Amino acid sequence: MEVEEYCCYCGTCSNVCPEKAIELSDNEKVEIDNNACIKCGICVKACPVGAIYGL
Amino acid sequence: MDYDTVIIGAGPGGSMTAKTAAELGLDVLLVEKRPEIGMPVRCGEGTGIKGLKELGIPKNKKYIAWETKGEYIYSPDGKRLEIVEDEPNGYVLERRMFDKYLALYAAKAGADIRTRTYAMGIKRENGFLRIKLKHFNEVYEVSCKIVVGADGIEGTVGKWTGLENRTKLSQMTSNVQYEMVGLKLENPEVMEFYLGRKIAPGGYAWVFPKGEDIANVGLGIRPTGKDTAFEYLNRFISSHDYLKKGKKVGMVVGGVPVQGPITKSVTDNVLLVGDAARHVDPLTGGGMYNAMVCGRIAAKVIREAVDTQNFSEEFLMKYENEWREKVGAGLMRSLKVKEVLEKLSDEQMNQIGKFLRGMKIGKLDIKEVSTSLLKLPPEFIKFVESLL
Ligand SMILES: Cc1cc2nc3c(=O)[nH]c(=O)nc-3n(C[C@H](O)[C@H](O)[C@H](O)COP(=O)(O)OP(=O)(O)OC[C@H]3O[C@@H](n4cnc5c(N)ncnc54)[C@H](O)[C@@H]3O)c2cc1C
Ligand code: SF4
Ligand code: SF4
Numbered sequence: 001m002e003v004e005e006y007c008c009y010c011g012t013c014s015n016v017c018p019e020k021a022i023e024l025s026d027n028e029k030v031e032i033d034n035n036a037c038i039k040c041g042i043c044v045k046a047c048p049v050g051a052i053y054g055l
Numbered sequence: 056m057d058y059d060t061v062i063i064g065a066g067p068g069g070s071m072t073a074k075t076a077a078e079l080g081l082d083v084l085l086v087e088k089r090p091e092i093g094m095p096v097r098c099g100e101g102t103g104i105k106g107l108k109e110l111g112i113p114k115n116k117k118y119i120a121w122e123t124k125g126e127y128i129y130s131p132d133g134k135r136l137e138i139v140e141d142e143p144n145g146y147v148l149e150r151r152m153f154d155k156y157l158a159l160y161a162a163k164a165g166a167d168i169r170t171r172t173y174a175m176g177i178k179r180e181n182g183f184l185r186i187k188l189k190h191f192n193e194v195y196e197v198s199c200k201i202v203v204g205a206d207g208i209e210g211t212v213g214k215w216t217g218l219e220n221r222t223k224l225s226q227m228t229s230n231v232q233y234e235m236v237g238l239k240l241e242n243p244e245v246m247e248f249y250l251g252r253k254i255a256p257g258g259y260a261w262v263f264p265k266g267e268d269i270a271n272v273g274l275g276i277r278p279t280g281k282d283t284a285f286e287y288l289n290r291f292i293s294s295h296d297y298l299k300k301g302k303k304v305g306m307v308v309g310g311v312p313v314q315g316p317i318t319k320s321v322t323d324n325v326l327l328v329g330d331a332a333r334h335v336d337p338l339t340g341g342g343m344y345n346a347m348v349c350g351r352i353a354a355k356v357i358r359e360a361v362d363t364q365n366f367s368e369e370f371l372m373k374y375e376n377e378w379r380e381k382v383g384a385g386l387m388r389s390l391k392v393k394e395v396l397e398k399l400s401d402e403q404m405n406q407i408g409k410f411l412r413g414m415k416i417g418k419l420d421i422k423e424v425s426t427s428l429l430k431l432p433p434e435f436i437k438f439v440e441s442l443l
Contacts, residue, residue: 008095008306008308009095010097010208010209010308010309010310011207011208011209011309011310012208012227012229012308012309012310014208014209015208015209015220015221015222015227015310015312016221016222016223016224016227016310017221018221020214020221023209023211024088024209025173026088026173026175026189028088028089042224045224045278045279046224046227046229046278046310047229047278047283048229048230048231048278048283048284048285048308048309048310049231049283049284049285049308050283050285
């Protein structure tokens with residue numbers, strides 16, 4: 001999964017990921033552990049601005 | 056031991072915990088990953104006057120943008136229920152300043168504060184904790200007796216310590232808001248709420264005034280369909296003449312977990328507070344007051360734990376029991392009402408609106424914006440249930 005630059009660092013995606021594969025880094029960038037990701041698409045739906053893609 | 060307690064996250068929950076703990080004489084460290092506390096804002100900024108008073112938060116013009124006297128609640132047919140009092144009962148805050156001042160009050164009370172300091176992990180050692188922190192390129196550890204995860208929806212303290220606080224997609228609202236200026240507000244003294252599946256499925260749109268012609272215009276949805284909250288909000292604004300002509304001067308994006316509180320908020324040496332424990336009201340999405348109230352309870356229990364040198368889950372359950380006693384019933388009631396509301400069609404919502412308008416509840420004693428919907432008479436719930 002990838003994140004668009006226009007991400008607003010709100011953390012919504014990290015809270016809903018069932019695999020706990022998303023964290024906000026120290027400089028508030030969204031970091032997705034693609035090894036843990038199961039491509040369920042939940043983060044894509046949850047993002048208020050549609051900033052996650054890669055399904 | 057470096058600190059009695061390290062609090063992770065300087066939102067309203069964390070700062071209130073830090074302030075109270077410092078006032079009780081504890082050695083406190085409050086860490087915040089952001090360079091500037093309060094920024095970026097993730098809030099509609101509406102709250103009740105009564106709640107802030109109860110918490111002993113001074114009425115300071117630095118962070119109170121505006122006062123409101125009640126609400127207009129629009130059903131999908133555009134007709135509204137007016138719940139307005141004679142005296143102001145709500146504030147619309149300037150959250151960036153509010154959060155900063157709360158941290159400032161905590162510092163004044165004696166808490167240490169480190170911003171641009173990111174919590175990276177927690178290790179257990181001989182019944183205590185070592186918290187790994189990162190400040191710019193420097194990574195170091197501090198030791199403490201108790202850690203408080205007040206780290207919001209992106210929080211990782213729960214994940215590190217085995218406290219489950221992730222939210223189901225169907226129970227998360229996805230929100231976008233603009234701060235707008237140049238609006239022709241019909242009544243700048245009321246907060247407006249718009250309900251309807253076409254407007255905001257599983258949530259609502261809001262207009263919270265911050266001045267004669269300034270307001271937070273936002274919207275939250277349950278994001279199970281195709282369109283994003285952003286798309287819904289833009290449609291909402293363009294379908295209202297008084298909003299369409301306004302200028303957008305700021306934008307807020309965020310999630311509100313409306314699943315109800317987490318099932319377990321404590322484990323050995325660890326407490327979760329605020330959004331990290333899903334203390335936010337599942338019906339209104341208001342979370343500031345609950346985060347602060349629970350933070351205050353957390354600090355008192357930490358004081359007792361330090362006094363008795365007992366940091367076990369069993370002892371810290373006192374915190375969980377006390378917050379449930381204080382806000383638990385309200386949260387569960389909100390959850391119930393929310394579950395009923397989300398089943399309603401637009402037509403059913405229109406009928407409820409009509410029913411309530413007929414009841415003339417305009418003069419009810421509704422003091423707390425965040426709980427006002429819950430103070431509706433029991434007949435309301437019965438009526439709603441009869442529709443289903
Ligand atoms: C769009 C929107 C509108 C809202 N409107 C309202 C409203 O009108 N009224 C209301 O009462 N509530 C509202 N809420 C809810 C309210 O904003 C939250 O409930 C409230 O901020 C919760 O406070 P908190 O202290 O628990 O968490 P937060 O305010 O989220 O604070 C958590 C802090 O922890 C920090 N943090 C996280 N991880 C780390 C780490 N690893 N290291 C260091 N720091 C970390 C974060 O940077 C953040 O500053 C709204 C929410 C949204 C998204
Ligand atoms: S697709 Fe699913 S598993 Fe992968 S990051 Fe998104 S929410 Fe997590
Ligand atoms: S939900 Fe979207 S905007 Fe928010 S942090 Fe995740 S990718 Fe960024």
